[in-house]
Amino acid sequence: MLRFPNAKINIGLNIVEKRTDGFHNIETIFYPIPLADGLEISDSDNKNKYNFKSSGIPINIDDKDNIVCKAFDLLHAKHSIPSTNIHLHKNIPFGAGLGGGSSDAAFMIKMLNEQYKLRIPSNSMENLAGQLGSDCSFFINNKPVFAEGKGDIFSEADIKLSGYHILLVKPNIHISTPEAYSNVIPSYPSKSLKELILNPIENWKHLIFNDFENSIFPNHPELKEIKNKLYNMGAIYASMSGSGSSIFGIFRDEQKCPKIWNDYFFWTGTL
Numbered sequence: 456m457l458r459f460p461n462a463k464i465n466i467g468l469n470i471v472e473k474r475t476d477g478f479h480n481i482e483t484i485f486y487p488i489p490l491a492d493g494l495e496i497s498d499s500d501n502k503n504k505y506n507f508k509s510s511g512i513p514i515n516i517d518d519k520d521n522i523v524c525k526a527f528d529l530l531h532a533k534h535s536i537p538s539t540n541i542h543l544h545k546n547i548p549f550g551a552g553l554g555g556g557s558s559d560a561a562f563m564i565k566m567l568n569e570q571y572k573l574r575i576p577s578n579s580m581e582n583l584a585g586q587l588g589s590d591c592s593f594f595i596n597n598k599p600v601f602a603e604g605k606g607d608i609f610s611e612a613d614i615k616l617s618g619y620h621i622l623l624v625k626p627n628i629h630i631s632t633p634e635a636y637s638n639v640i641p642s643y644p645s646k647s648l649k650e651l652i653l654n655p656i657e658n659w660k661h662l663i664f665n666d667f668e669n670s671i672f673p674n675h676p677e678l679k680e681i682k683n684k685l686y687n688m689g690a691i692y693a694s695m696s697g698s699g700s701s702i703f704g705i706f707r708d709e710q711k712c713p714k715i716w717n718d719y720f721f722w723t724g725t726l
Contacts (some may be wrong), residue, residue, distance in 0.1 A: 705726070
């Protein structure tokens with residue numbers, strides 16, 4: 456079985472309050488995009504629970520620590536699953552705010568459920584995925600949602616970007632979670648993102664923001680420059696995704712990536 460775990464972007468991200476457990480409550484829109492990894496599973500004759508291999512972007516961690524293998528272990532502990540070959544091909548960059556690892560884990564849960572006829576309902580798969588990461592459960596249904604809480608409480612988002620084009624740029628910048636939150640002052644917005652998203656996309660530039668940009672851009676002006684260049688190229692809306700470090704622009708027309716970004720990871724697609 457071969458599937459293609461896709462990435463997501465955040466359209467707007469408000470950090471509304473700090474929780475007593477040390478996490479933060481947020482509100483954001485998760486929107487799936489067609490940038491994808493490849494994930495394949497098949498029956499194995501080996502005696503191991505699984506045989507994992509990867510290709511594409513190097514994954515510099517032990518197999519047992521890979522979130523795909525953690526997803527396998529999670530289901531293996533509760534269901535009868537035979538030895539399985541797992542091959543993950545990484546295209547989605549790490550540390551980009553695109554949910555690549557979360558998507559891989561969620562797709563692994565869905566694939567094992569289908570391959571071995573486990574009959575796990577969708578809401579139960581969401582609960583399982585949520586044990587692996589706050590945004591993992593989003594990728595079970597993989598539809599645009601308004602997310603709140605830790606980013607794990609979902610409701611339908613009335614947003615349609617079909618036919619628009621996206622240009623995504625990710626420089627070689629790593630942003631840790633402590634750095635991302637270092638200068639953020641949580642506050643409830645005067646209008647919820649759920650309301651603001653109903654405005655025409657042409658107005659989003661002046662209404663919808665990612666709070667992490669205020670914290671991150673001063674330390675990494677290169678990211679702000681990329682956002683400005685996307686607007687100069689004609690983007691209707693541009694933003695950092697999640698806590699970075701990828702920046703995306705949404706366009707009416709298909710875009711070619713300028714040579715100035717040849718040293719960065721970049722990707723273009725149709726939403």
